[in-house]
Amino acid sequence: MSTRVMVVDDDPDIRSIVKTVFEGDNYTVRTCPSGEDALEQVKVFNPELIVLDVMMPGMDGYQVCSELKKDFETAHIPVILLTAKQDIIDLERGVEHSIDDYIAKPFSQRELLARAKMVLSRTRYQLGCNPLTGLPGNLEIEHRLKEVIHSGKPYSLFYADIDRFKSFNDYYGYARGDSVIRLLTHCLVQATRVLGKPKDFVGHIGGDDFMMLCYHQDAEKLANRVIELFGEGVRDYFDEADLKRDYYEIKDRTGCLRRHPATLTLTVVLVSSEKRRFATTAEIADVVTELKKFGKGKPGNIVVHERRGTTEGGAADRKGDCKE
Numbered sequence: 618m619s620t621r622v623m624v625v626d627d628d629p630d631i632r633s634i635v636k637t638v639f640e641g642d643n644y645t646v647r648t649c650p651s652g653e654d655a656l657e658q659v660k661v662f663n664p665e666l667i668v669l670d671v672m673m674p675g676m677d678g679y680q681v682c683s684e685l686k687k688d689f690e691t692a693h694i695p696v697i698l699l700t701a702k703q704d705i706i707d708l709e710r711g712v713e714h715s716i717d718d719y720i721a722k723p724f725s726q727r728e729l730l731a732r733a734k735m736v737l738s739r740t741r742y743q744l745g746c747n748p749l750t751g752l753p754g755n756l757e758i759e760h761r762l763k764e765v766i767h768s769g770k771p772y773s774l775f776y777a778d779i780d781r782f783k784s785f786n787d788y789y790g791y792a793r794g795d796s797v798i799r800l801l802t803h804c805l806v807q808a809t810r811v812l813g814k815p816k817d818f819v820g821h822i823g824g825d826d827f828m829m830l831c832y833h834q835d836a837e838k839l840a841n842r843v844i845e846l847f848g849e850g851v852r853d854y855f856d857e858a859d860l861k862r863d864y865y866e867i868k869d870r871t872g873c874l875r876r877h878p879a880t881l882t883l884t885v886v887l888v889s890s891e892k893r894r895f896a897t898t899a900e901i902a903d904v905v906t907e908l909k910k911f912g913k914g915k916p917g918n919i920v921v922h923e924r925r926g927t928t929e930g931g932a933a934d935r936k937g938d939c940k941e
Contacts, residue, residue: 638730652676652680667696698718717740755820766898770832773834774888776885776888779798779883782797834891837920840920844883854881863879884921886908888901
């Protein structure tokens with residue numbers, strides 16, 4: 618489904634021009650001749666971006682934006698203001714009313730589309746960020762995966778999560794569990810800074826699940842470095858007595874005490890476009906889920922590789938390959 622844009626302007630010529638520009642770039646557009654009309658239609662159309670004129674009879678652009686921001690259902694929608702003025706007073710009013718960007722009339726088609734894409738990208742990133750780690754979440758992860766699939770360019774993806782993390786959380790509490798998740802975040806970011814490339818992407822799926830997208834063939838080096846850094850830091854999150862015993866005990870659902878090793882390890886699933894071309898993000902998710910299950914059955918830190926090729930006319934055999 619294409620991105621939905623609402624254009625609000627009392628000038629029919631401007632509405633027509635802006636509509637044509639966005640539709641020419643495959644956006645879905647709805648136009649409104651007034652601020653009042655826009656507020657009536659916004660929840661029906663559910664736009665992802667609003668392009669809003671400042672000077673309109675009745676409600677002006679600032680008043681419309683103020684009403685949008687008051688309602689939790691529409692407060693997140695980014696707004697680009699169309700204005701014939703660019704003095705500091707207008708800019709200050711824009712900040713007061715949470716305007717996301719300005720564009721001055723007359724504007725070029727190129728500038729309008731560029732500003733729209735920039736605002737949409739920034740908003741999607743902000744909405745998707747995980748509050749614990751600050752890393753992009755599922756919205757941005759999905760967008761990046763679709764983007765790289767459609768580009769046809771080579772990429773490697775690795776998915777990482779912490780083994781036996783639930784037991785650790787139950788025993789030490791969620792505050793310490795959150796600290797371990799932040800440790801893994803640091804390890805992923807640090808490894809990427811040293812061994813990765815500027816375009817590499819680190820996302821937080823949720824809980825102790827993370828994803829890294831690499832636009833090069835060094836994903837395995839990155840994975841091994843993350844494992845190394847995590848192993849060096851995670852001991853600090855165990856009590857000294859548990860480290861000396863080399864285990865801690867926690868009751869299971871039946872009330873029996875179970876021993877767990879006083880360490881945390883990582884399972885990393887590594888998938889490369891060299892091994893297989895994926896058509897959808899769902900296909901990637903299916904492969905990752907299967908290989909993760911395989912890796913979780915092995916002790917210690919592990920990197921599980923996708924070993925599946927494709928042939929015309931049918932599915933090929935798959936098997937996991939692991940390194941501990």
